[in-house]
Amino acid sequence: MSETNRAFRLRKRPDGELAEGDLELVEEQTPELVDGQALVRTQLLSLDPTNRIWMSDIRGYMPAVPIDAVMRGIGVGEVIESRRDDMPVGATVSGFVGWQELVLADDNLLEAPLAVLPEPLPAPLPAFLGALGHTGITAYIGIDNAELKAGETIVISGACGAVGSIAGQLAKERGARVVGVAGGPDKCRHAVAKLGYDVCVDHKAEDWREQLDTATPDGIDVDFENVGGPIMDHVLGRLNIGARVSLCGMIAEYNTYNPGGEHSGGLTNIGQLIMQRATIQGFLVLDYGDRFEEAIGHLAGMLGAGKLHYDETIVNGGLDAAPEALAQLFTGANMGKLLVRVSD
Amino acid sequence: MSETNRAFRLRKRPDGELAEGDLELVEEQTPELVDGQALVRTQLLSLDPTNRIWMSDIRGYMPAVPIDAVMRGIGVGEVIESRRDDMPVGATVSGFVGWQELVLADDNLLEAPLAVLPEPLPAPLPAFLGALGHTGITAYIGIDNAELKAGETIVISGACGAVGSIAGQLAKERGARVVGVAGGPDKCRHAVAKLGYDVCVDHKAEDWREQLDTATPDGIDVDFENVGGPIMDHVLGRLNIGARVSLCGMIAEYNTYNPGGEHSGGLTNIGQLIMQRATIQGFLVLDYGDRFEEAIGHLAGMLGAGKLHYDETIVNGGLDAAPEALAQLFTGANMGKLLVRVSD
Numbered sequence: 196m197s198e199t200n201r202a203f204r205l206r207k208r209p210d211g212e213l214a215e216g217d218l219e220l221v222e223e224q225t226p227e228l229v230d231g232q233a234l235v236r237t238q239l240l241s242l243d244p245t246n247r248i249w250m251s252d253i254r255g256y257m258p259a260v261p262i263d264a265v266m267r268g269i270g271v272g273e274v275i276e277s278r279r280d281d282m283p284v285g286a287t288v289s290g291f292v293g294w295q296e297l298v299l300a301d302d303n304l305l306e307a308p309l310a311v312l313p314e315p316l317p318a319p320l321p322a323f324l325g326a327l328g329h330t331g332i333t334a335y336i337g338i339d340n341a342e343l344k345a346g347e348t349i350v351i352s353g354a355c356g357a358v359g360s361i362a363g364q365l366a367k368e369r370g371a372r373v374v375g376v377a378g379g380p381d382k383c384r385h386a387v388a389k390l391g392y393d394v395c396v397d398h399k400a401e402d403w404r405e406q407l408d409t410a411t412p413d414g415i416d417v418d419f420e421n422v423g424g425p426i427m428d429h430v431l432g433r434l435n436i437g438a439r440v441s442l443c444g445m446i447a448e449y450n451t452y453n454p455g456g457e458h459s460g461g462l463t464n465i466g467q468l469i470m471q472r473a474t475i476q477g478f479l480v481l482d483y484g485d486r487f488e489e490a491i492g493h494l495a496g497m498l499g500a501g502k503l504h505y506d507e508t509i510v511n512g513g514l515d516a517a518p519e520a521l522a523q524l525f526t527g528a529n530m531g532k533l534l535v536r537v538s539d
Numbered sequence: 540m541s542e543t544n545r546a547f548r549l550r551k552r553p554d555g556e557l558a559e560g561d562l563e564l565v566e567e568q569t570p571e572l573v574d575g576q577a578l579v580r581t582q583l584l585s586l587d588p589t590n591r592i593w594m595s596d597i598r599g600y601m602p603a604v605p606i607d608a609v610m611r612g613i614g615v616g617e618v619i620e621s622r623r624d625d626m627p628v629g630a631t632v633s634g635f636v637g638w639q640e641l642v643l644a645d646d647n648l649l650e651a652p653l654a655v656l657p658e659p660l661p662a663p664l665p666a667f668l669g670a671l672g673h674t675g676i677t678a679y680i681g682i683d684n685a686e687l688k689a690g691e692t693i694v695i696s697g698a699c700g701a702v703g704s705i706a707g708q709l710a711k712e713r714g715a716r717v718v719g720v721a722g723g724p725d726k727c728r729h730a731v732a733k734l735g736y737d738v739c740v741d742h743k744a745e746d747w748r749e750q751l752d753t754a755t756p757d758g759i760d761v762d763f764e765n766v767g768g769p770i771m772d773h774v775l776g777r778l779n780i781g782a783r784v785s786l787c788g789m790i791a792e793y794n795t796y797n798p799g800g801e802h803s804g805g806l807t808n809i810g811q812l813i814m815q816r817a818t819i820q821g822f823l824v825l826d827y828g829d830r831f832e833e834a835i836g837h838l839a840g841m842l843g844a845g846k847l848h849y850d851e852t853i854v855n856g857g858l859d860a861a862p863e864a865l866a867q868l869f870t871g872a873n874m875g876k877l878l879v880r881v882s883d
Contacts, residue, residue: 254811255814256813469821475818477811
C-alpha cells in the first residue's frame, strides 16, 4: 500500500552552519512494495557531527549527499510492511535510514543494508544508536588503537559527547588518569560525578589552558580527539614522548572547512609530534566491522554490570526537529547521544 | 699543552632568523689534559635544521643550548692530543663536537661520548656526516617506518636536502613512484637526473599545487615530510586511504615558532587523517641506535654498488662561516648535506 513519506532532501550545500533552505522537507508517496523490499517506519534518528561532513562536497570518507537526495542519516525503525523474509513486520532494524519517516528497505537501493536487531531487545532501543551502537564502538576502537595503559594520562575532548562519554569510562576501566575537556561547568560536574573523569576542564573558561596544564602535571600520553582546533593544538603541546593521538573527530572545523581555500586557525603544534616521537592515527568506525561483536560485547558487559553510564538527549517534535537539533552538536547543547524521536 | 680554542657561544635566543649577536665567537684556552681526556681538532661541522631548534627555548627533544654555552653541533675531527687509550692521537672521531675548533673529549663533560671511526675510513670523511651518518640513517628509518611498498606513490619534501636526497633513492629502490618537492628549477632537474625522482615539483613556481596534483594522479600513499607548512598541508589533502606520514622535520616553522603565542599559518588539513584513516608518525633518529648498524650497512652497500648518489655543500672559511652558512638551510641555497670545513 502506498504511504505518504516525509523526507528532508538536501537542496544546497551549507555555507558554514546549516541554514534554512539547505534542506527541504517534502512529502512523497512510497511505491507499492515488490519482492525483496520492506517498508520501515523510522523511530529514532541519530544526529552525529559527521552529518555535517556528508552535506559538504569535500574529500570525505563517503560521497557527499547528492543535491536533491534524501539526507543521509543513521537510525532505528520498525518494519511496517514487508515482502522479504529476513525483515518480518514488527522487526526492529538499524542502519542508514536517512532523514525520513519511511524507508524503503531494498538492499539494491540503499547505501548499505539495514541490520535486524535481536528480539527481544537486550537494552532500550536508544542504546543501539549510542552506547551499543556506532557511537560506543567508535569509543572502544579509539581507546584500543591508542593502547592506553594503566597509569597513563589521557585527555578526551568532547568529554560529555556521545563518543567522549563512553571513551572516558573505557579509559577509566583501563586504570588511566582521565582528563575531560567539556563546555561549561554543568558538563564538567557531570563528567566527574557520573562519567568518572578524574578532572574536567571547562574550555569556556578563560583560563582553560592553565586548567588543562594543571590537570596534566605529568603531560599527556594519549589524546582521544573529538574536537580539533585550539584545544587539540594545546594538547599537542603537552604530549609526552611516545604519545598517541586517536583522531576521531574535529567538530570545531566541520562548519568552517573551506576546501582549497583559506581557513581560519589551523594547527600549529604538529611539530611536537617529532619532538615527542608521537603518532596521530585517524580512524573511522566503519573500517572495524570485524570487531563490532567484540566491542558491543564489551560495552554490553559493562552496561549489564552497571559500570557504564550513558546519556541521551532525545529531541521530540518529529522529523521536523532534525535540522535545528543538529545545531546542538556544534553549540554543545546536548548531553551524550543526540537523537530525534521521529515516531513512537 | 694548553691551546687556543675558538668557539661560538650562544649569547641570546634568536627571534626569527639567526642574527648577529645571537652567537659570539670567543677565544679560550683549553685546559691541560688529565687522564680520560683527549683533545680533538674539529674538521667538519654538520649544519642541520635542528640546530635552529636547539637555540630556542621550546619543548624540544634535547634541552635548549644554555645561554653562554658553546653552540651544540655534530661533526668529525681528529685527535691531536690524548690521555685516553680508546682515542689515540690521529684517530678520527664523530659526534657532538660543538661549534668550536677544539673539543675536550671527556665523556663526563660532553653531552654524549664521541665515537671513533674505523681506520682506514671506508668512505670519504664527509660521508660520515651525510649518507653514512645521522642524515642517511634518518632517511632510512623514515622510509622504513612508513612501510613504503612497490607501486605506491611517495612525496618527499626537501627533495634535494640532506635527508630528502637519500630518502628519495631509498624510496626508488623499493619500487615506489617517487615525487619530490624542491625549490627552483635547478634543484628539480637535479632531483630527476641524479637522484632518480620520477617527478619533481618546484614549490617556488606559482602553480606548484597544480603541479603536485598532476604528479600524483593516484593520490599519495606516503609523505616523507621535511618541511611542513603549506606544502605539507596540500599533501595531506591528497592522502589515500591508509596513508602514512613519516614526519621527519618541519623546517618551514623553525624560524617562526612562537611557543604559546600566535603563529602564522598552521595546518588545516589534519582532518583528512580521519577521512583517509591515515597516520602521522613523528620520529627522531636518536631513538634508533639499535638499528644504526643495519641502516649504515644498507646505505654503504648501495654506495659500494654505485647506487647511491650523494651531494655535499661544503662551506669553506673555517668556523667563522658557520652562522651564515646555517641560513642556507632556510633559504634552500645548499644542495644535499651542508657542512662547514673547520680545519683540514
